[in-house]
Amino acid sequence: xxxxxxxxxxxxxxxxxxxxxxxxxxxxxxxxxxxxxxxxxxxxxxxxxxxxxxxxxxxxxxxxxxxxxxxxxxxxxxxxxxxxxxxxxxxxxxxxxxxxxxxxxxxxxxxxxxxxxxxxxxxxxxxxxxxxxxxxxxxxxxxxxxxxxxxxxxxxxxxxxxxxxxxxxxxxxxxxxxxxxxxxxxxxxxxxxxxxxxxxxxxxxxxxxxxxxxxxxxxxxxxxxxxxxxxxxxxxxxxxxxxxxxxxxxxxxxxxxxxxxxxxxxxxxxxxxxxxxxxxxxxxxxxxxxxxxxxxxxxxxxxxxxxxxxxxxxxxxxxxxxxxxxxxxxxxxxxxxxxxxxxxxxxxxxxxxxxxx
Numbered sequence: 001x002x003x004x005x006x007x008x009x010x011x012x013x014x015x016x017x018x019x020x021x022x023x024x025x026x027x028x029x030x031x032x033x034x035x036x037x038x039x040x041x042x043x044x045x046x047x048x049x050x051x052x053x054x055x056x057x058x059x060x061x062x063x064x065x066x067x068x069x070x071x072x073x074x075x076x077x078x079x080x081x082x083x084x085x086x087x088x089x090x091x092x093x094x095x096x097x098x099x100x101x102x103x104x105x106x107x108x109x110x111x112x113x114x115x116x117x118x119x120x121x122x123x124x125x126x127x128x129x130x131x132x133x134x135x136x137x138x139x140x141x142x143x144x145x146x147x148x149x150x151x152x153x154x155x156x157x158x159x160x161x162x163x164x165x166x167x168x169x170x171x172x173x174x175x176x177x178x179x180x181x182x183x184x185x186x187x188x189x190x191x192x193x194x195x196x197x198x199x200x201x202x203x204x205x206x207x208x209x210x211x212x213x214x215x216x217x218x219x220x221x222x223x224x225x226x227x228x229x230x231x232x233x234x235x236x237x238x239x240x241x242x243x244x245x246x247x248x249x250x251x252x253x254x255x256x257x258x259x260x261x262x263x264x265x266x267x268x269x270x271x272x273x274x275x276x277x278x279x280x281x282x283x284x285x286x287x288x289x290x291x292x293x294x295x296x297x298x299x300x301x302x303x304x305x306x307x308x309x310x311x312x313x314x315x316x317x318x319x320x321x322x323x324x325x326x327x328x329x330x331x332x333x334x335x336x337x338x339x340x341x342x343x344x345x346x347x348x349x350x351x352x353x354x355x356x357x
Contacts, residue, residue, distance in 0.1 A: 007089055009081055010034070015074055017067045019043065024236065026063050028070035032077040033085075033202060035226025039070045039209075041218050042236050061217060069216045073209050073223075080208070083110050084201050086133060086194075092186075093195055097133060101191035103167065109208070111184035114166060117200045120316035121161040123336070127323045128316075129161045129291040133194030138294075141287050144278040152294035159291050163189040203269060203315030206230040210311075222263075223311075227270055230311045231263035240264045245343050245351065248274045248302035258351055266340060267311035271318040272303035288322055297323045304329060305343040313338045330354050 011031035019026030020043040028039045043063040061069075083092045083106070092106040106114075117130045134155040138147035167185040172178065188195065202225040210230050213221050220233030222241045231241035241264070244257030261268060273286035273296070290297040304321035308314040317339055321329040326344055333342045333354045341355040 009078070009085075009088070012078065015071065017070060019066075020063045026066045026070075028067070028074070030074050030077070032074070032081055033205075033225065035202075037074075037077060037226065038224040039073055039213075039221065040224075041066055041069075041213070041221040066218075069213060069218065072216070073212055076209060076212055077205065080109065080201070080205050083107055084113065084197055084205075086137075086196055086198070093197060096186055096188060097194045099187065099191075101187060101189060103185045103187045105183060105185050108182070108184055109204075111166065111168070111186065113197055113200060113204045114164065114186060114195070116204065116312060116316070117197060118161060118164060118166075120200065120320065124320040124323075126161075126291055127297075128199060128320045129159055130195055130197055130199065131159050131161050131163060131188070131190075131193045132289060132291055133196035134158050134192065135289055135291075135294045136196050136198075137194070139287070139289070141276040141278060141285070144280060144285075146280060146285065147294075156291075156294045158190050158193040159294075160190065160193070163193050164195065165189060199319050200312060200316050202226065202228040203267070203310070203312035206267065206311035227275075228267070228311055228315055229263065229269070230267040232265055234264060243268045245305055245345065246270060246272060246274070246303060247349050248272060248345055248347060249349055258345065258349055261305075261307065261341075261343070263307070266307055266309055267314040268305055268307050269311060269314035269318045270303055270305040271322040272345075273299070273322070274302060288319060290323070299323055299325045300346060301326055301329065301344055302347045303343075303345040305345075306339055307341040307343075308338055309340070310338075326352065 014031050016029045024042040026041060026043050030037050043066055044061050085091045086093050088094055092110040096104045120128050138151055165187045169183050171180050171183050206223050206225050206228050209223050223230045229243045234240055240262035242260040242262050244260050247256045247258050276287040278285055286296045288297050301322050304318050306314045306318040321342055324332055329344055333339050344352045
């Protein structure tokens with residue numbers, strides 16, 4: 001079951017910078033990972049003098065500076081896309097999936113993402129499994145394609161996150177036998193298995209972009225990778241950034257939300273059955289697939305939003321909570337201290353807030 005791949009990234013050259021607004025807000029928008037990425041921060045050349053004095057580290061960050069920093073973030077996204085995409089033929093993930101069980105050398109970032117992803121697989125008890133790639137590619141939620149039962153059964157036989165093996169060795173300088181750098185390798189013990197990091201990659205990338213922005217002197221910003229939101233610092237007037245909780249009865253484009261959550265030095269990520277779905281013969285099909293059946297998971301939740309310090313944790317746990325259903329999700333939150341809060345929403349828009357005491 002070889003993966004259909006391509007060598008091009010859609011809209012790779014698109015980059016729109018806007019601002020500063022009257023309040024000093026600057027935004028950059030571009031397309032990556034099949035979604036719209038938005039970066040926002042305030043230019044100090046348009047903020048009040050008191051706001052500039054509050055943080056000397058960002059005092060020199062003009063709108064021109066921000067544009068350059070945001071372009072660097074766009075380039076970093078291209079780095080990740082070229083290594084983590086399941087459909088780009090040259091990526092680490094594609095090479096791994098097509099290696100026939102052999103070891104594949106990967107970059108440090110791919111190795112770290114897979115290592116973290118395996119932890120979420122283990123903690124979920126198998127509800128979340130990154131080897132669902134062979135099943136995921138059978139479905140087409142844009143065209144409303146339902147796979148054949150036999151094809152699903154065949155693909156499920158190769159779903160098992162335990163088959164992923166990680167290896168690291170140190171490359172030595174032959175002249176002086178001093179360690180020069182580590183080398184990272186991965187293999188899938190089952191040659192027919194396929195890795196899909198779509199359930200963790202954007203969280204890992206958001207955290208990486210946050211480090212890039214901070215290393216360039218930004219202490220207040222918000223990163224939105226198609227719903228994966230990471231916010232740091234406060235707005236110039238001391239207000240927190242805020243992220244809306246989607247109403248499952250309305251489209252994301254409608255802007256209808258159930259409420260807004262303040263975010264400061266934290267991330268909010270939502271998994272929802274309404275995000276990619278279609279209806280066939282009166283039955284709804286959504287993209288959160290059950291590793292046991294290969295079909296959309298049966299759950300009494302329409303959405304689960306996780307608040308965590310890192311976007312990787314927020315994303316890694318959001319899908320698990322949605323798949324577990326309300327009661328099990330509440331218990332899961334109570335036993336996982338990395339989750340600061342969870343907002344669980346059913347089909348009728350009723351929300352349960354589970355906050356860490």
